[in-house]
Amino acid sequence: MSHGLDLMTGGGDHEGGDSxxxxxxxxxxxxxxxSPRSPWGRRILVVVVILGLLFxxxxxxxxxxxxxxxxxxxxxxxxxxxxxxxxxxxxxxxxANLLKKEGVVKSAEAFYQLSLxxxxxxxxxxxxxxxxxxMSSDWAMRELADRGNRVEGKVTIPEGARVDQVVKIISxxxxxxxxxxxxxxxxxxxxxxxxxxxxxxxxxxxxxxxTVEPGETAVGLLKQMVAKTVSVAKDLDxxxxxxxxxxxxxxxxxxxxxxxxxxxxxxxxxxxxxxxYNRLDEGMPLQLDSTVSxxxxxxxxxxxxxxxxxxxxxxxxxxxxxxxxxPIGSPGEKTIEAALNPADGSxxxxxxxxxxxxxxxxxxxxxxxxxxxxxxxxYCKTAPEGxxx
Numbered sequence: 001m002s003h004g005l006d007l008m009t010g011g012g013d014h015e016g017g018d019s020x021x022x023x024x025x026x027x028x029x030x031x032x033x034x035s036p037r038s039p040w041g042r043r044i045l046v047v048v049v050i051l052g053l054l055f056x057x058x059x060x061x062x063x064x065x066x067x068x069x070x071x072x073x074x075x076x077x078x079x080x081x082x083x084x085x086x087x088x089x090x091x092x093x094x095x096a097n098l099l100k101k102e103g104v105v106k107s108a109e110a111f112y113q114l115s116l117x118x119x120x121x122x123x124x125x126x127x128x129x130x131x132x133x134x135m136s137s138d139w140a141m142r143e144l145a146d147r148g149n150r151v152e153g154k155v156t157i158p159e160g161a162r163v164d165q166v167v168k169i170i171s172x173x174x175x176x177x178x179x180x181x182x183x184x185x186x187x188x189x190x191x192x193x194x195x196x197x198x199x200x201x202x203x204x205x206x207x208x209x210x211t212v213e214p215g216e217t218a219v220g221l222l223k224q225m226v227a228k229t230v231s232v233a234k235d236l237d238x239x240x241x242x243x244x245x246x247x248x249x250x251x252x253x254x255x256x257x258x259x260x261x262x263x264x265x266x267x268x269x270x271x272x273x274x275x276x277y278n279r280l281d282e283g284m285p286l287q288l289d290s291t292v293s294x295x296x297x298x299x300x301x302x303x304x305x306x307x308x309x310x311x312x313x314x315x316x317x318x319x320x321x322x323x324x325x326x327p328i329g330s331p332g333e334k335t336i337e338a339a340l341n342p343a344d345g346s347x348x349x350x351x352x353x354x355x356x357x358x359x360x361x362x363x364x365x366x367x368x369x370x371x372x373x374x375x376x377x378x379y380c381k382t383a384p385e386g387x388x389x
Contacts, residue, residue, distance in 0.1 A: 070110065070113065071107045071109035071110040071113060072106045072107045072109075072110060073105070073106050073107065073110040073136055073137050074105065074106045074134045074135060074136050074137075075136050076134075076135070076136055076139065077132060077135055077136070077139045078104070078131075078132035078133050078134045078135035078136075078139060079132055079133060079134065080132055080133040080134075081130060081131075081132060081133075082102055082103065082104065082130075082131055082132065082133055083128055083129070083130055083131075083151055083214075084098065084099065084102050084104065084128070084129050084131050085127070085128050085129075086098070086124060086125070086126050086127060086128075086129060086144070087126060088126040089126070090126070092111075092112050092115030092116065092121060093108070093112050095111070095115070095124070095144075096108040096109070096110075096111040096112035096115065099111055099131075099140055102131075103133045103134070104131050104132070104133065104134075104135050104140055105135060105136075105137050105140055106134070110137040111137040111140060111141070113137075114137045114138065114141055115141070118141055120141050120142065120144075120145040121141065121145070123145040123147075124144045124145055125147070125150075127150045127151070127152065127213060128150060128151040128152070128213060128214050129143065129144055129149050129150055129151065130149050130150075130151050131143055131144075131149070151213075151214055152211050152212060152213055152214070153173055153174040153175070153211070153212035154173065154209060154210070154211060154212070155169060155170050155173045155174055155209065155210045155212055155221070156169070156173075156208075156209040156210075157169060157205065157206070157207045157208060157209075157210070157225070157330065158207055159207045159260050159330070159331065159332035159334075159335065160207070160257070160260030160261060160329040160330065160331070160332075161205070161207055161329060161330050162202065162294070162328070162329045162330070163185060163201060163202050163205065166181075166205050166225075166330070167181045167182060167185070170212075170218075170221065173212075174212040174216070174221075175212075175214070176212070176216065176217070176218050176221060177218075180217070180218035181218045181222070183218070184217075184218040184219045184222055185201055185222065188200075188201050190219050190223070191219065191222050191223055191226050192223055192226055192227065192230075193226055194230060196248065196249065196250040197250070197326075198326075200326055201222070201226070202326060202327050202328070202329070202330075203229075203253050203254070203257050203326060203327025203328070203329065203330055203331065204225070204226050204229045204230075204253075204327075204330070205222065205225040205226065205229070205330050206225050206226075206228035206229040206232060206330060206332075207330045207331075207332050208225075208228060210224060210225065229330075232333055232336065233249060233253075233336075236333070236336060236337065236340065238252055238253075238336070238340065241340045241341075242340065245277070245340070245342075250326065251323055252336065252339045252340060253327050253331060253336065253339075254323050254324060254326055254327045254328070255273060255276055255277075255323065255339040256327075256331030256332075256335040256336040256338070256339040257327035257328045257329045257330070257331045257335070258272075258276065258286075258288060258290055258291065258328060259272055259273060259331070259335040259338055259339060260329055260331055260332070260335050261290035261328070261329065262288060262290050262350075263335075263338075263360070264352050264355075264358030264359075264360055265358045265360070266334060268350075268358070268360050269334060269335055269338035270338040270341060270342050270343040271342075271343045271345060271347065271350070271360075271362055272338075272350055272360075273338050273339050273342035273343070274342040274343045274344070274345050274347060275345075275347045275348060275349065275350050275362065277342055278345075278346065278347060278348055279348055280322065280323070282348070283321060284321070284348070285317055285318060285319070285320065285321050286317040286321075286322075286323070287317055287318050288317045289303060289304045290328060291315045291316065291317045291324045291328055292304045292308050292309055292311070292313075292315070292316055292317070292318065293308070294315050294324075294328040294329075295311065295313045295315045295316065296308045296311065303388075303389055315328065345362065346364050347362040347363060347364055348363070348364060348365070348366075348369075349362070349363040349364075349365075349366065349368070349369035349372070350362045350363070351369065351372045351373055351376055352376065353372055353375040353376045353379060354379055355379070355380075355383065355387050355388060356383070356384075356387060361375065
């Protein structure tokens with residue numbers, strides 16, 4: 001038993017040692033038989049994961065920052081110059097996109113968000129605006145809300161202006177050429193003139209101040225002026241009121257155009273109109289220097305020569321009874337109203353006796369009128385040079 005035991009003990013020790021040795025060797029062989037795993041795959045994977053986390057974190061941070069600080073925006077009023085057209089009826093988003101496209105603002109979102117809460121946005125009108133590159137949305141809003149930044153021309157047509165004067169004024173104050181204007185007036189079919197004008201624009205180019213946008217055409221602007229005349233005529237109900245006086249709307253415009261040249265003060269418009277109607281009722285020639293000079297082209301004084309007064313013309317009211325065939329200029333609302341609402345009186349004559357103050361004498365008889373003419377002649381002897389021609 002002891003031997004056996006000893007054998008078992010001793011043998012166990014020996015065998016156990018050999019067994020561990022074999023196991024160790026076997027394990028080593030098994031590890032050696034497998035291809036070693038490269039550490040680079042793990043490293044690359046780790047790098048990719050880290051970069052993903054960093055990028056995702058940065059993106060999330062950017063979104064948070066954008067949410068907290070608002071969309072990207074420039075600061076300040078910008079620099080340089082760029083002309084931007086704001087279309088009719090454009091929405092806040094459309095304007096924002098346009099400004100971004102033109103390089104005015106850094107992001108469309110910044111301007112759009114401002115447009116939702118800023119009352120100035122309501123003041124923005126269609127048109128061309130002179131802006132700058134890289135403006136803050138606030139500055140862009142400020143500039144667009146200011147009509148002074150609109151790129152436009154202003155054309156002011158005075159009361160009584162005639163077609164040739166209208167052409168000179170427009171061509172001198174806009175990019176529209178006199179050649180284009182004259183062509184449009186010559187072929188007036190596109191101007192939407194009322195039928196009673198018979199194609200003649202004289203008297204239908206309403207005196208007012210017009211805005212001339214970049215790219216405006218001669219036809220487009222002249223159509224505006226004609227449309228304004230038609231609009232005023234409608235507002236004043238010229239057709240109905242003219243009929244009540246025994247005249248047509250065209251004849252009322254003609255009378256009004258004469259008042260622009262013959263009356264020297266607003267308070268005299270209705271009185272001169274009454275003189276004209278009284279003479280027409282009596283069948284007397286109107287004998288107006290204004291209609292004579294309309295044909296002769298005389299300028300600089302209120303008188304005409306005997307030669308001019310003897311000239312053959314349908315506008316010569318010394319030689320022909322009745323009204324001239326049409327207006328001799330563009331009347332304004334005051335003279336149109338006076339022609340529709342003449343003063344009460346029996347006057348047949350009138351003459352300005354002081355050309356500086358416009359003082360005018362109205363007379364019933366030719367004898368009274370001659371006395372007033374003598375007053376004018378006396379005034380002209382002492383008047384400043386150039387006043388009486």
